[in-house]
Amino acid sequence: MELINLKYDEINIKQSRATIETKWMDQFSNFSETSFADHLTKEDLSLLFYLYDNIFLNDFFKNTYKGSFNFSISNRMTKSAGITLCPKNIKSLHPQQVKFEIRISANFLNNYHHLNKEKYVCGLKTKNPLEALLLIMEHEICHVIEFVYFNQSSCRNNRFKNLAYNIFGHKSSYHALPTNGEIAKEKLGLKIGDSVAFYYKSKKLKGIIYKINKNATVMVKDTKGNYRDYKGNQYSKYYVPLDKL
Known part of the structure; x- marks a missing residue:
C-alpha cells in the first residue's frame, strides 16, 4: 500500500x-x-x-x-x-x-x-x-x-x-x-512593548522590548543608530539576557 x-x-x-x-x-x-x-x-x-x-x-x-x-x-x-x-x-x-x-x-x-x-x-x-x-x-x-x-x-x-x-x-x-515570550511574561513580567532598562559597559540604557527569544531584543533611542521608526526616531539594537532587564 x-x-x-x-x-x-x-x-x-x-x-x-x-x-x-x-x-x-x-x-x-x-x-x-x-x-x-x-x-x-x-x-x-x-x-x-x-x-x-x-x-x-x-x-x-x-x-x-x-x-x-x-x-x-x-x-x-x-x-x-x-x-x-x-x-x-x-x-x-x-x-x-x-x-x-x-x-x-x-x-x-x-x-x-x-x-x-x-x-x-x-x-x-x-x-x-x-x-x-x-x-x-x-x-x-x-x-x-x-x-x-x-x-x-x-x-x-x-x-x-x-x-x-x-x-x-x-x-x-x-x-x-x-514560548520564550510566554515564559518571560509569566516568570519575569516582561512582554513586547515594555519599557526596560539595562546596563551596557557600566552605563544604564533605557529602551523598548521589540522581540523576545532566548534574549530580549531592545531598541534604544540613539541619534547614531542604524534603525529608524515611522516617526524618524533612530535606534540602536541590543540583545539583552532577560534576567538583566
Whole structure:
C-alpha cells in the first residue's frame, strides 16, 4: 500500500507509538526531562525516524525510497518546533539525488516544564517532552511524505491534515508548547512593548522590548543608530539576557 493511502485506527496508533517510545528509550540512555534536548543527537533522531518508518510505514524509506536523510537539533528555532528542509528543485531531481533534513527545536523541548499549563502538539495532549518530540517527528514525517509524492508540502492544506490524521491521528497542525515570550511574561513580567532598562559597559540604557527569544531584543533611542521608526526616531539594537532587564 502506498503511504498516502495508509490509515490506522486510534487504538493501533497509540499502541504503535508506545512501542516506538519503548524501543527508542531502550537505546537513549541520557533521558532527562529538565534538559531533554541537550542530550539529543542526530543519531537519536535518525533512530526515531527509522523506528517510525518500520512500524508505521512498512520500511518504505529504508527499503524503497532512494533519497537520503540528515537530522539535526537547533538551538535557534524559537517559532517552529520542527522543520523539514527539502531541495527547492526536487521536481527535477532523481530520488537518489534528494536529501532531506529534519531539524528539531531544542528550545521548545527544554522549555517544556517552564510553564504549568497543558501542552498540546498536533492537537494531542502531551505529558512530557518525549511525547512532544514523538508528535513533532510524526508531523515532519508527513511533510516528507508529501514532498516525496507531490514535490511540495504545506500543513495548512487539507491534503496534509488528512494524511496526518489517517496515519498518526493528529487533530491539528500546530503546537501549544511554552514560548520564550510566554515564559518571560509569566516568570519575569516582561512582554513586547515594555519599557526596560539595562546596563551596557557600566552605563544604564533605557529602551523598548521589540522581540523576545532566548534574549530580549531592545531598541534604544540613539541619534547614531542604524534603525529608524515611522516617526524618524533612530535606534540602536541590543540583545539583552532577560534576567538583566
